[in-house]
Amino acid sequence: MTLRRAAIVMPIRTAVGKFGGSLSPMTAGELGAVILKALIERTKIDPARVDDVVFSQGYGNGEAPAIGHWSWLAADLPLEVPGYQLDRRCGSGLQAIVNAAMMVQTGMSDVVVAGGVESMSNVEHYSTDLRGGKRSGNITLHDRLTRGRLMSQPTERFGVISGMIETAENLARDYDISREQADAYAVRSHQRAAAAWANGMFDDEIVPVVVPQRKGAPAIFAHDEGYRGDATMASLGALKAIEGGVVTAGNASQQNDAAAACLVVAEDKLDELGVEPIAFYHSSAAAGCDPSRMGIGPVPAVQRLFARSGLGWGDIDLVELNEAFAPQVLAVLKGWGWSDDDGRNEILNVNGSGISLGHPIGATGGRILANLTRELVRTKGRYGLETMCIGGGQGIAAIFERAA
Numbered sequence: 179m180t181l182r183r184a185a186i187v188m189p190i191r192t193a194v195g196k197f198g199g200s201l202s203p204m205t206a207g208e209l210g211a212v213i214l215k216a217l218i219e220r221t222k223i224d225p226a227r228v229d230d231v232v233f234s235q236g237y238g239n240g241e242a243p244a245i246g247h248w249s250w251l252a253a254d255l256p257l258e259v260p261g262y263q264l265d266r267r268c269g270s271g272l273q274a275i276v277n278a279a280m281m282v283q284t285g286m287s288d289v290v291v292a293g294g295v296e297s298m299s300n301v302e303h304y305s306t307d308l309r310g311g312k313r314s315g316n317i318t319l320h321d322r323l324t325r326g327r328l329m330s331q332p333t334e335r336f337g338v339i340s341g342m343i344e345t346a347e348n349l350a351r352d353y354d355i356s357r358e359q360a361d362a363y364a365v366r367s368h369q370r371a372a373a374a375w376a377n378g379m380f381d382d383e384i385v386p387v388v389v390p391q392r393k394g395a396p397a398i399f400a401h402d403e404g405y406r407g408d409a410t411m412a413s414l415g416a417l418k419a420i421e422g423g424v425v426t427a428g429n430a431s432q433q434n435d436a437a438a439a440c441l442v443v444a445e446d447k448l449d450e451l452g453v454e455p456i457a458f459y460h461s462s463a464a465a466g467c468d469p470s471r472m473g474i475g476p477v478p479a480v481q482r483l484f485a486r487s488g489l490g491w492g493d494i495d496l497v498e499l500n501e502a503f504a505p506q507v508l509a510v511l512k513g514w515g516w517s518d519d520d521g522r523n524e525i526l527n528v529n530g531s532g533i534s535l536g537h538p539i540g541a542t543g544g545r546i547l548a549n550l551t552r553e554l555v556r557t558k559g560r561y562g563l564e565t566m567c568i569g570g571g572q573g574i575a576a577i578f579e580r581a582a
Contacts, residue, residue, distance in 0.1 A: 182444045184279035185455035186578060188221045189440035189548040192387050193380075193402045194536035195299070200399045201435035202299035203389055206235060206540075207242030210249025210295040213437035216385040217291065218255065221441055221453050229287035231261030232278045233439075234270030234294030236539030237301045237322055238263055245295060261291075267330070268502065268566050269464070269574035270294055271438060271543025276576060278442035279459035288447045293439030294540035298323060300435075323433065330570035331469035342569055343430070345472045346503035347423040352471065353509040357424040360504035361414040364429035364533050367501060371530025372407035379529050383548040404432045405534040429504035431532035438544025455581040457551045460561065461487035462576035473506030475573020476565040477513035483575045494577075495559025496525050498546045500566035501532035510567070528553060542566065547578070554580040 192213060195201030201209065210233060218225050233246030242248040247261030266273040271294035278292035303319040327341040339345065349355070374380060386400040406413070406428065414428040443453060463486055465478035476499060484490050491514075501507050516522055529535075529549055532542065543564070550562045558580075565575035 181283040184282040184459040186457040187441035191438035195435040197433035206297040209437040211252035215253040231291045234274040234540040295437040296538040296540040298433040349509035350505035355505045363504040367533040368409035371405040371534035374529035431537035434536035434538035436538035436541040438541045457578045460577040464574040469571035473567045475567040479573030479575040496562040
C-alpha cells in the first residue's frame, strides 16, 4: 500500500492564559469549541467533510468526556462527525497530530481535525474514598494537577517521585547545570517571546476568545499573558529556588489554559476541498526513558526519529524543543551533543517556548506547530523538528516539511 501525504492546513491557537488568569472562566470543553469553530470558519471547509476529530487533553474529566467530540458538538457542528480524546501527557497535542496524519496516510480518513485543549485553571479536586461508602474517618481530596505528577509512574517499581521539578533537578545534577545557566536560558526565552509579540510573529495564528465576565461586558483575550518581557538575570536571580536547587518560577514552564487545532488533509483532496497546506507531516517517533529523568526524553526520541526517517541534524532548519524547565532543555542539548556556542542554538525556539509562552499540556503540541510552520514559511526553511519531554518518562518528536 502506498501511503498518501498528510497536509497540515491552518494550524491555529488561542493565546495562552495564566493559571487562574484571563481564560479561567472558560472550561476546557468551551475552549475546544472556540478553536474548532474558528478552524472551520478560517478554512471555509464544509464541516460535514471532516471524518474525525482527534483532540488531546492531559487532565481530562467527566465534565467533557471524549473532548474532541464534546467540543465539536458544543461548537454546533454536524452530529455525524465523530471525535475522541487521547493522552500522552505533555506530548498529547503532538500525538493528536501524528494520529490524524496516520489516519490520512493509510486512507482511513481524508480530512481529520487534530488539536488539543487544556484548562489547568479548572482541573478538579477528586476523591477515591467514596465509591464504596465511608462510615467514619477522613476523606481525602486530591488535586488532580499535583496527583497526576506524583502518580506519573508506578510507585511500586520506581518509588515516589515528588513531581516534575524533582526530575529537572536530577538532570541538573547529572549534566552539571548551574542556576546561572538555567536563568540565562530562561531570560533568552522570555526576551524572544516578547520580541516575537512586538514583531507580530503570532498575529496570524491567534484566535481571539470572548471571555464572559462576572460583571460587565465580555472581555476579548488575544495575547499570551505569561511571558516576562522585562526578564533579566537580576530579576530571575532574585526568585527563590522551588526545592533548593536550580528550578524557579522564572525558569520553569507554567500551568496554563489554551486550545489549538489544525486540519490534516490528504494531499489528493486539497484542490477538491479548496484548502492550501502550510506544511506536510514527514515522520515521527516516541521513546521511553527513566521516569526520574523524564526531561531527557527528546534525546532518545529524536535519535529514533532520525534513524527511521533517514534525516539528520544537517537537514533541520528549525527546532522547537518544548521548555518544561530550563535545566531540562540544557540537559537535552548536551544529550544531543550541542555545545554552548553551537550555531544550532540560533534555530532553537526562536520565538520562545514553554518557559515564556506557557505549557497548556494538551494544547502545547498544536501551539508549537502553529508557530513552527509559519516560521518555516518566513525563513524559507524546509524541515522543522518539534519535540518534547513527557512526564512519566517519555519523549516524542516529529518532523514537518514546508509546503512548496
